[in-house]
Amino acid sequence: MMVELLKELQRRLEWFVDVFGQIGGWVLFATVALVFINAFNRYAFSFSPVWTQELEWHLLAGQGALGIAYAWLHRDHIAVDV
Numbered sequence: 001m002m003v004e005l006l007k008e009l010q011r012r013l014e015w016f017v018d019v020f021g022q023i024g025g026w027v028l029f030a031t032v033a034l035v036f037i038n039a040f041n042r043y044a045f046s047f048s049p050v051w052t053q054e055l056e057w058h059l060l061a062g063q064g065a066l067g068i069a070y071a072w073l074h075r076d077h078i079a080v081d082v
């Protein structure tokens with residue numbers, strides 16, 4: 001009984017990580033566009049709102065967290081030996 005519950009929990013968590021990992025991948029394009037627009041505005045018009053720079057950092061932090069879980073789920077992580 002407990003094993004079935006744990007397997008169901010695992011299946012649901014893997015689904016959650018998979019869906020939000022894919023969403024995080026698409027949000028990465030928005031982050032790249034935002035960084036490009038900020039850099040362009042800063043150098044072309046000497047204008048770059050602080051809130052857009054903060055948004056970049058928040059989006060990047062979420063993508064890192066979701067990306068790590070997504071890569072781990074699909075065994076696409078990188079192993080580094082020191």
